Amino acid sequence: MMTVSRVINGRGDVSAATRQRVLEVVERLGYRPSSIARGLATRHTGTLGLVVPDIANPFFAEVARGVEEGAYAQGYNVFLCNTDEDPARELDVLGSLEEKRVDGVVLCSSRLSDEDLQMAVDAYPAVVLVNRRAGQHVATVVVDDVLGGRLATGHLIGRGHRAIGFLSGPQGSHSGQGRLEGYAIEMASARLRRETRWIEPCGPTAEQGRLAALRLLRGSGELTALICYNDLVAVGALHACRELGRNVPGSVAIVGFDDIPVAALVTPALTTCRVSRHELGARAVGLLLERVRREGYAAGEGEGASTAVVALEPELVVRASAP
Amino acid sequence: MMTVSRVINGRGDVSAATRQRVLEVVERLGYRPSSIARGLATRHTGTLGLVVPDIANPFFAEVARGVEEGAYAQGYNVFLCNTDEDPARELDVLGSLEEKRVDGVVLCSSRLSDEDLQMAVDAYPAVVLVNRRAGQHVATVVVDDVLGGRLATGHLIGRGHRAIGFLSGPQGSHSGQGRLEGYAIEMASARLRRETRWIEPCGPTAEQGRLAALRLLRGSGELTALICYNDLVAVGALHACRELGRNVPGSVAIVGFDDIPVAALVTPALTTCRVSRHELGARAVGLLLERVRREGYAAGEGEGASTAVVALEPELVVRASAP
DNA sequence: TATGATGGCGTTAGCGCTAACAGCAACGGG
């Protein structure tokens, strides 16, 4: 029995002959070692938790893909949990993952209060946060939204636009704030005028984007470009321009964010700011597994302390709506 | 220890006083029973496997959502696995799920050969197939594509169309075949002429849809309507019509399949045939848990034998492209 | 009063693995 274990885990010394014999029997019996018995004995389960608001949201679906791929490559399986943006449910799934004794957790866009988040983080052997920060010493992967805002704004300024509007998305949105900040920075550094009325909050949907764009364009006819919170809002803005008889990009240039699939399919195709969501997930699971391994194999505080906070840089995809 | 177990699982007789005392201690210690130790003892892990080609594909993401929701509601956690449409990888993840001793598996669009599929199905306590059949006695949830094809075709016929083209998608596609069959049935029952050249296969992308639509419309100018394999192809057809100067829906009506998010956002908005992907997942996990429980609690062949094959009925969403 | 039939709780064993150590050959250097 012990020898079998040694063969299967490839650890310890076993003669080639015995190894061969064991492998044959294993093959013949179709024997599969029980991961859960092993987990009980070793205190490592080879499982990770992935907590997202909603896997049906393409953003998180792609992140999940990145996470799963990385985990699979290293022999881990991942538990998928949806929180529905509900903090109570989030706590609940985190609890169930704890009972399942996962080796680590990737926690996306947590809606937990700072204290609850801290408690949750402490409860696990390893945690990586995505799109949410919690102090310097907890591993985190975020999108550099300020840079995104700067890229979009800088591109438009470079094309000669001076009066640039901003559909800033939901008031509480972290990414919206960051993008707006980038916009402000770039406008300021180009010494361009900024008007508060050029900034219009809106819901994150095409319809709400359309309405907000109508308000903005009617109220401030001088605008020649619009930066939109995300691509759905940008699509709404496109519809608004059509309604107002304003040509895109001739009369109004439009830039979106995220590069969702529709972005390339609407007419005119959207110029948009993208970050690889797949990479977001891949980096997160990379950080996580690094920590899991350190915890697992070298319990002695390795102190190799890799970067705890990774900020992914977005890039601008230039298409017809703002060439 | 045994009493604690009884309290936590709510089974067996425990006095109210003792229960209270146990619960207090559990609370104070922040004790979490180990799911894996329990799993080892009971041979039930409270975990399910979900195997999909690619979670980044919105179709499967929504199915996954349905599955996860149903599982969560019943206290199960789900392992997410991507196969990348690669049979070898599919076998591999199925193996790892087996080692994790999942209580059941939802297997989506399996690319396995019939024998491999059968072996995989036999290896688990419970399996439900989605979008793939494997004999009458293995539980399955599928989309009624024939009905979908009939709905799309019937709608067009009802609007007076007589010459209806069909962009039938990839040659090997199961759903494409079904939809085409529905088309044939409906055309026949309306005693309409059918031409082989009205049927044009194509890849499942917008670009390939565009090219196929160009071929079809140029070759058969008499067509007044196009049924498209899916919405992406339909978007391509829309572009093709624009290129050919043919108004949609005035000169050509277009119907797609799936109702992906773009469908409502393009102009004109797409008439399309939709089935709730969320429900697909929900039904699958429903069937699965039914079987898991039967296996688990009443080992005696309950023979309650609920329907093994569920076919979900699609519905037509009428929008501007084929009013 | 003897006789079950409970209700409440403890004991024992074992789920399937692995860590840690123990044993035993064979071998080479002193």
Next chain:
DNA sequence: CCCGTTGCTGTTAGCGCTAACGCCATCATA
């Protein structure tokens, strides 16, 4: 010839839980 060393394999104990049983009170029934 002894002793350490290395290479291979077996033994023991225990990971944290629960199934199955056993034991003792208590209580209603014959």
